Amino acid sequence: MNVGLELDKAAPLLSGLKKPMVVAKVDADKYTSLASKHDIDGYPTLKIFVHGVSTEYYGPRKADLFVRYLTKFVAPDVAILSSDFAFREFIEAAGFL
Numbered sequence: 001m002n003v004g005l006e007l008d009k010a011a012p013l014l015s016g017l018k019k020p021m022v023v024a025k026v027d028a029d030k031y032t033s034l035a036s037k038h039d040i041d042g043y044p045t046l047k048i049f050v051h052g053v054s055t056e057y058y059g060p061r062k063a064d065l066f067v068r069y070l071t072k073f074v075a076p077d078v079a080i081l082s083s084d085f086a087f088r089e090f091i092e093a094a095g096f097l
Helices: 003-015 032-037 063-071 084-093
Strands: 047-050 053-056
Touching: 003 063
Parallel strands: none
Antiparallel strands: 047 053
């Protein structure tokens, strides 16, 4: 599987969320100081940045599963759902559909 192509597929889906997420690819061979700063020593390495802090990503790398995994980060913890539509919208936003 080509992880770069999977990220290319996932990027527009993640940027289209109500709370958009950014997917960025960096050539660590070219930007060695950035790779060093974030402890990247193997390729491909995926990192998640939350509030500027990076952590290693070990989850699924196929585009649809990657999107489903990451949308859980922006889903609200608690919501009052007053209709079937609100319920469906909530579970879609959380990546469960």
